[in-house]
Amino acid sequence: MNRFEPNLRIPGPTGLPPSIRAAGARQMINHRGPEFAAMLERVMTRMKPYFGTTSDVAILSCAGTGGLEAALVNVLSPGDRVLGVSMGAFGDRFAKIASTYGANVTKLAVEWGEAADPAAVRAALAEEPAPGYRAVLLTHNETSTGVMNPIPVLAAAIRDAAPDTLILVDSVSGLGAVPFEMDGWGIDVVVTGSQKAWMSAPGLAMVATSERAWAAMETATMPRFYLDLRAHRDAQAKGQTPWTPALAVVYQVDEGLELMELETAAGIFARHEACAAAARAGLKALGFELLADPRFASRTVTAAKVPEGLDWKAFNGSLKARGLVLAGGQGKLTGLIFRVGHLGSVTLGEILDAIGVLEEASIEHGRPVEAGAAVAAAQRAALEAIGALAPVEA
Amino acid sequence: MNRFEPNLRIPGPTGLPPSIRAAGARQMINHRGPEFAAMLERVMTRMKPYFGTTSDVAILSCAGTGGLEAALVNVLSPGDRVLGVSMGAFGDRFAKIASTYGANVTKLAVEWGEAADPAAVRAALAEEPAPGYRAVLLTHNETSTGVMNPIPVLAAAIRDAAPDTLILVDSVSGLGAVPFEMDGWGIDVVVTGSQKAWMSAPGLAMVATSERAWAAMETATMPRFYLDLRAHRDAQAKGQTPWTPALAVVYQVDEGLELMELETAAGIFARHEACAAAARAGLKALGFELLADPRFASRTVTAAKVPEGLDWKAFNGSLKARGLVLAGGQGKLTGLIFRVGHLGSVTLGEILDAIGVLEEASIEHGRPVEAGAAVAAAQRAALEAIGALAPVEA
Numbered sequence: 001m002n003r004f005e006p007n008l009r010i011p012g013p014t015g016l017p018p019s020i021r022a023a024g025a026r027q028m029i030n031h032r033g034p035e036f037a038a039m040l041e042r043v044m045t046r047m048k049p050y051f052g053t054t055s056d057v058a059i060l061s062c063a064g065t066g067g068l069e070a071a072l073v074n075v076l077s078p079g080d081r082v083l084g085v086s087m088g089a090f091g092d093r094f095a096k097i098a099s100t101y102g103a104n105v106t107k108l109a110v111e112w113g114e115a116a117d118p119a120a121v122r123a124a125l126a127e128e129p130a131p132g133y134r135a136v137l138l139t140h141n142e143t144s145t146g147v148m149n150p151i152p153v154l155a156a157a158i159r160d161a162a163p164d165t166l167i168l169v170d171s172v173s174g175l176g177a178v179p180f181e182m183d184g185w186g187i188d189v190v191v192t193g194s195q196k197a198w199m200s201a202p203g204l205a206m207v208a209t210s211e212r213a214w215a216a217m218e219t220a221t222m223p224r225f226y227l228d229l230r231a232h233r234d235a236q237a238k239g240q241t242p243w244t245p246a247l248a249v250v251y252q253v254d255e256g257l258e259l260m261e262l263e264t265a266a267g268i269f270a271r272h273e274a275c276a277a278a279a280r281a282g283l284k285a286l287g288f289e290l291l292a293d294p295r296f297a298s299r300t301v302t303a304a305k306v307p308e309g310l311d312w313k314a315f316n317g318s319l320k321a322r323g324l325v326l327a328g329g330q331g332k333l334t335g336l337i338f339r340v341g342h343l344g345s346v347t348l349g350e351i352l353d354a355i356g357v358l359e360e361a362s363i364e365h366g367r368p369v370e371a372g373a374a375v376a377a378a379q380r381a382a383l384e385a386i387g388a389l390a391p392v393e394a
Numbered sequence: 395m396n397r398f399e400p401n402l403r404i405p406g407p408t409g410l411p412p413s414i415r416a417a418g419a420r421q422m423i424n425h426r427g428p429e430f431a432a433m434l435e436r437v438m439t440r441m442k443p444y445f446g447t448t449s450d451v452a453i454l455s456c457a458g459t460g461g462l463e464a465a466l467v468n469v470l471s472p473g474d475r476v477l478g479v480s481m482g483a484f485g486d487r488f489a490k491i492a493s494t495y496g497a498n499v500t501k502l503a504v505e506w507g508e509a510a511d512p513a514a515v516r517a518a519l520a521e522e523p524a525p526g527y528r529a530v531l532l533t534h535n536e537t538s539t540g541v542m543n544p545i546p547v548l549a550a551a552i553r554d555a556a557p558d559t560l561i562l563v564d565s566v567s568g569l570g571a572v573p574f575e576m577d578g579w580g581i582d583v584v585v586t587g588s589q590k591a592w593m594s595a596p597g598l599a600m601v602a603t604s605e606r607a608w609a610a611m612e613t614a615t616m617p618r619f620y621l622d623l624r625a626h627r628d629a630q631a632k633g634q635t636p637w638t639p640a641l642a643v644v645y646q647v648d649e650g651l652e653l654m655e656l657e658t659a660a661g662i663f664a665r666h667e668a669c670a671a672a673a674r675a676g677l678k679a680l681g682f683e684l685l686a687d688p689r690f691a692s693r694t695v696t697a698a699k700v701p702e703g704l705d706w707k708a709f710n711g712s713l714k715a716r717g718l719v720l721a722g723g724q725g726k727l728t729g730l731i732f733r734v735g736h737l738g739s740v741t742l743g744e745i746l747d748a749i750g751v752l753e754e755a756s757i758e759h760g761r762p763v764e765a766g767a768a769v770a771a772a773q774r775a776a777l778e779a780i781g782a783l784a785p786v787e788a
Contacts, residue, residue, distance in 0.1 A: 005421065013422040013641055024642050025419035027399070028407040028595065030719050061597055062456050063637035066620040097619045195638060201422065203455055203597045203640030223617065225491045226460040243457035244589060246597030246640055247407055248418050325424050 001360075003323045009354050010327040011143045011173055011301035013195035013202050014344030016252070020199055023255040024248050031247055037239025039254050044236075046257040049265065050197075051190055051208045052181035058232040060205045061246040064172035064193035067205025069097050070227040071168045071189040072135075074209070075216035078102025080134040083124055085116045085154075089144035089331040094137045094170050101222045106133075112145045112333060113303075115296035118157040125161040135166040135188075141174030144330040146292045146303035146339060148174065155185040166216060172196060172205075176260070177272045177300045177343050188213040197268075197300070199259065199344040200252035204245075272299045274382040275342040275351050281381030282355030283340070285374035286362055291337055300343035303329075306336055310365065318361035324354055348382050395754075397717040403748050404721040405537045405567055405695035407589035407596050408738030410646070414593055417649040418642050425641055431633025433648050438630075440651040443659065444591075445584055445602045446575035452626040454599045455640040458566035458587035461599025463491050464621040465562045465583040466529075468603070469610040472496025474528040477518055479510045479548075483538035483725040488531045488564050495616045497529075506539045506727060507697075509690035512551040519555040529560040529582075535568030538724040540686045540697035540733060542568065549579040560610060566590060566599075570654070571666045571694045571737050582607040591662075591694070593653065593738040594646035598639075666693045668776040669736040669745050675775030676749030677734070679768035680756055685731050694737035697723070700730055704759065712755040718748055742776050 008015050016024070029035050044057050051057060060070055072094075076082065082103040084095030087110035099105045108124050110116050116138070125133060136158050141148045155167055168189045171180060175190065176197025182190050188210040195202035209217075209229060217230060225231075231242035260268060276299040280290060288304035290297070306312045312328070312335060319326060329337040342351055355378045362369045383389045402409050410418070423429050438451050445451060454464055466488075470476065476497040478489030481504035493499045502518050504510050510532070519527060530552050535542045549561055562583045565574060569584065570591025576584050582604040589596035603611075603623060611624060619625075625636035654662060670693040674684060682698035684691070700706045706722070706729060713720060723731040736745055749772045756763045777783045 006423075008422055008424065010424050010426075013425065013638065016422055021419040021421065025415040027415065028402055028410055028589070029400075030402065030404050030721075031407065031596075032404075032721070033719070061640075062460065062620060063639070065637040066456065069620045100619045101617045193638070195422070195641075201640065201642035202425075202638040203643060223495045225494045226456060226463045227620075243459040244407065244587070244596040245457070246455075246595065246643065247589075248595035248642060248646075249597060249640065252642075325427070327424070327426070 001322070006323045006325050007350055007353050007357070008325050009340050009342070009350070010325060011339060011341035011343060012193070014199060014341065014346065016201065017199060017259060017345050019259065020252045020255050023251040024201060026248065026251050028247060031245055032240055039250060040236070040239055040241070043250065043254050043257060046261060047206060050176045050180065053183045053208050055208050055210060056233065056236060057206050057208045058229050058236070059241060059245065059250065060207060060227060060232070061203060061241070061243065062205050062227070063202060064191065064205050065093065066227060067172065067191035067193060067207050068094050068170055070205070070207050070229060071191050072098050072103070073101055073222040073224040073227060074229045075166055075189065075213050075220050076101070076103055076135060077219070077221040079104055081106070081128065082135045082137060083108060083133045084137045085121060086110065087114060087116055087139060087145060087147055087149065088112050088142035090142055090170060091137070091139040092331070094139065098137065113147060113291040114293050115147050115149050116154055118153050121154055122157045122161045125158065125165070132162050133165050135168055138167065138169045140169050140171035141298050141300055143173045143301055144333065146298040146301045147296050148178070148298040150296065152181070152185045155187055159186045166213060173300050173343065176268070178269055182208060182210070194249050194253050197344050198253050199256040201249050203249035204253060270386050272343065272346070274385045275346045275348055276300070276302065277385035278348060278351040278378035278382040279340050279342050282351065282374045282378030285377035286355070286358055286369055287367060301339055301341050303337045303339045306338060310367070312338065315361055315365055318364050319357055322357045322360060324357040352378055395716070400717045400719050401744055401747050401751070402719045403734050403736070403744070404719060405733060405735035405737060406587070408593060408735065408740065410595065411593060411653060411739050413653065414646045414649050417645040418595060420642065420645050422641060425639055426634055428633070433644060434630070434633055434635070437644065437648050437651060440655060441600060444570045444574065447577045447602050449602050449604060450627065450630060451600050451602045452623050452630070453635060453639065453644065454601060454621060454626070455597060455635070455637065456599050456621070457596060458585065458599050459487065460621060461566065461585035461587060461601050462488050462564055464599070464601050464623060465585050466492050466497070467495055467616040467618040467621060468623045469560055469583065469607050469614050470495070470497055470529060471613070471615040473498055475500070475522065476529045476531060477502060477527045478531045479515060479533070480504065481508060481510055481533060481539060481541055481543065482506050482536035484536055484564060485531070485533040486725070488533065492531065507541060507685040508687050509541050509543050510548055512544070512547050515548055516551045516555045519552065519559070526556050527559050529562055532561065532563045534563050534565035535692050535694055537567045537695055538727065540692040540695045541690050542572070542692040544690065546575070546579045549581055553580045560607060567694050567737065570662070572663055576602060576604070588643050588647050591738050592647050593650040595643050597643035598647060664780050666737065666740070668779045669740045669742055670694070670696065671779035672742055672745040672772035672776040673734050673736050676745065676768045676772030679771035680749070680752055680763055681761060695733055695735050697731045697733045700732060704761070706732065709755060709759055712758055713751055716751045716754060718751040746772055
């Protein structure tokens with residue numbers, strides 16, 4: 001059936017709501033003037049609760065990957081021992097950036113589709129001779145597999161086994177969509193990106209740093225200039241960024257936070273939970289096997305396995321022809337999975353629409369489905385997730 | 395007098411034409427899909443002639459400063475000898491990034507307001523014992539002083555004295571507004587930024603690299619990941635960027651290049667020359683002394699000295715109240731100069747408007763001016779610059 005706009009269901013960039021699109025069209029202003037200073041202050045103030053921190057948040061003009069690099073190079077020195085807990089392509093990348101800058105990285109590889117095991121992390125920390133690891137790298141939400149790590153449990157295990165170790169968290173595709181308590185959980189650096197939960201175009205990475213991280217910066221010797229968080233702290237004191245910011249994206253994030261304030265954090269978290277539940281239920285009802293351990297299924301992206309015998313390229317062509325844009329697999333999962341993004345501006349209607357298109361394409365490709373059953377399952381799961389229904393007896 | 399939009403006359407970000415603002419409001423697309431690939435290809439193809447190169451142009455999501463860092467860390471190794479030719483705050487910054495990453499930098503400092511002297515550069519190269527400098531850093535257009543270096547002459551001197559030395563050029567605020575011949579002049583790395591001549595929001599740095607620079611990358615050991623140009627080259631072959639690009643700014647640059655194609659390079663260069671001439675003539679007619687050596691006056695930004703006895707803060711308040719937004723001085727020129735940007739979307743009308751407001755404010759602050767004389771001088775200089783008038787006999 002015809003449609004007039006694609007349903008962009010990749011795990012970022014996400015679709016932009018109308019007022020955020022309009023913000024992207026605003027005329028430029030002086031980024032060294034009072035209007036910008038007020039906006040920067042507003043963005044930081046409204047963003048901090050989503051990090052769960054009272055620390056300042058630096059607004060870097062770069063992709064999430066640049067934010068991950070900033071998290072590492074500001075607090076580490078070449079030769080530092082680092083434990084890279086990786087459960088997918090982005091965990092691997094986080095570890096790789098650290099080793100590129102000379103850190104001595106041991107990777108704790110988790111099977112793709114699984115979450116990190118606190119006991120395994122604890123054991124890895126215990127095995128390391130004194131003085132232990134300087135830092136542990138965690139991925140909050142692994143975009144490549146649709147797994148969300150149990151960060152509070154992992155952080156508690158790390159803090160218990162290695163109280164002074166820095167905990168650096170990639171929450172590029174998690175923060176803002178689900179609860180996070182950086183200060184309460186004892187996290188040292190957290191990174192997120194404008195094109196994920198913040199409903200804006202890509203171009204900004206936001207990085208918050210604990211007091212322990214600030215202290216680490218004083219002695220860290222990895223070279224950094226563009227991504228130097230000390231330059232950001234100094235400029236922030238004057239209501240500026242050290243280098244010319246991606247101004248139009250700041251406009252958008254500012255507007256996004258306005259929308260988020262109206263919706264409330266509780267409303268945003270419930271919407272993400274409902275859309276995630278709907279995506280999982282709909283995909284399962286269509287006969288797709290999900291990749292992620294259901295106990296740690298991501299609330300922002302769901303990965304499903306490409307069934308044996310299904311020609312993914314042809315199937316995806318049928319989806320695209322109907323205006324549904326999904327993401328394929330990354331790294332070693334290329335061709336083996338597909339991913340449905342449900343973060344940022346996502347609505348339940350968009351998930352129902354996606355499941356409906358997947359059903360249409362399934363019928364076209366001869367997969368056995370019962371017409372309407374998957375969208376019914378998706379709708380039901382969403383309502384159940386937000387407590388609008390009594391749970392179905394198993 | 396009232397107005398309905400400010401006249402943003404800072405040297406970037408520049409005002410965005412309507413169609414570029416509209417491009418900033420476009421909905422997101424999949425940055426790993428064919429639509430993005432086509433756009434990336436189009437942007438690169440249309441941008442290369444402004445670099446004067448047949449080499450590929452990497453589109454980095456960062457500020458110009460990030461582009462300068464990329465220019466350095468991709469081709470240099472810690473300990474490399476580097477000659478940093480600096481004529482202002484941005485030349486200093488370029489040199490500082492190099493030393494931050496461990497280069498052994500000798501700075502050839504030029505008095506702020508002057509251009510680099512080819513003979514002095516040649517002498518500095520001759521003084522260096524074998525194997526000589528690995529790289530020379532040049533600023534094309536020094537935004538902090540309004541001086542434009544004679545790059546072809548400097549590059550010829552360097553190539554003559556040190557044929558294998560890498561020549562890295564910061565043309566963040568120059569490229570696209572004035573002619574540039576990277577290949578013809580033997581330049582190895584050239585950097586520009588979206589918010590300057592390209593009439594777009596900040597967020598992208600564009601970097602072109604010669605064959606000699608690509609060869610240097612094979613042995614360069616400065617650490618880099620986010621800014622690694624090899625990752626960009628590999629991704630570009632697939633019509634992608636390695637990390638999520640600042641997509642809305644790519645939309646804008648794409649639209650900007652469409653406007654530039656309609657105007658033609660010759661038209662753009664003439665417009666910049668005319669606006670620069672108008673700014674200089676208007677400011678002089680108002681009794682302001684210009685900072686830059688007139689032989690090397692920038693075509694994209696003009697710096698004027700704050701006259702003795704004039705309270706700059708109060709004067710600037712009068713300008714702002716009339717909607718004219720200028721830039722102050724940077725670094726050691728803070729409080730001593732002000733700067734008028736005339737690049738990107740600038741029109742002669744906007745310069746006349748700026749000169750008119752400066753006249754009004756001058757009258758308010760008791761400076762002696764003849765009503766209308768400065769805008770007349772500006773208009774006349776512009777027409778003369780584009781050859782519409784016979785030059786006035788001296």
